[in-house]
Amino acid sequence: MEWLKEILKGLENPQELEKKIAEGIGKNFVARGDFNALNNTKKSLETQLLQLQEGLHKEGDFKQRLEELEHKIALEKEEALKKEEEAAQEVYLKNRFNQVIGENQWRDELTEKAVFAEFKTAVTMEVNKGKEDKEIFEELTKDKNYFLNPNRPLEMMGMGRVSMTSVEENKMRALMGLSLKN
Structure with missing residues (x-):
């Protein structure tokens, strides 16, 4: 001074x-101590302000993700309801199909599935509106070998292990001059 x-x-x-x-x-x-304390407080408040601003930004992202998830859940619920309705329709048509079949037995499972798919399509067609299921089924299976033949020829007893097809094949081979199969 x-x-x-x-x-x-x-x-x-x-x-x-x-x-x-x-x-x-x-x-x-x-005083220097007071200045440093105030400066540290200022820095911590600035850091908190930045964190809050980032939090607001993240909150906006969170809200957007929440809306996306809600939309996705709604779509999945719609899809699940649609699948339930399709499954119920499938069961309903399968019951109708089984009633029409009656006591007939399918040649194989693949044939049954193919005819069922044709039946499902035929039932929904405009051409078949008003027709009974039996009529539609008969149109699909008419003159087709889809069922096991209940009147199959029996193997003749006493011929040993030779089947009828082997006997017929040996006859043909003899006519052609070929050696016979055992």
Whole structure:
């Protein structure tokens, strides 16, 4: 403060002026510890502000993802309901199909599945509206070898292990001049 006294020597009331200047300087003076504490508080508040802003951004993303998930769940529910309806329709048509078949036995499972697929399609066609299931089924199976033949020729007893087809094949081979099969 000595430098200040030299500057103020020529002025009136230099002591009073020095006192006011010293008070003014001390008035705005902040201790280094207080300054560091305030500076740290300021930095932590800025960090919290950034985190809150990021949180708002993430919250917006979260809301968007939530809406997407809700939409996806709604679509999956619709799809599940649709599948349930299709399954119920399938069971209904399978029952109708089984009633029409009666006591007939299919030649094989693949044939049954193919005829059932044709039956499902035929039932929904405009051409077949008003027709009974039996009529539609008969149109699909007419003159086709889809069922096991209940009147199959029996193998003749007493011929050993030779089947009728082997006997007939050997007759043909004999006519052609070929050796016989055992």
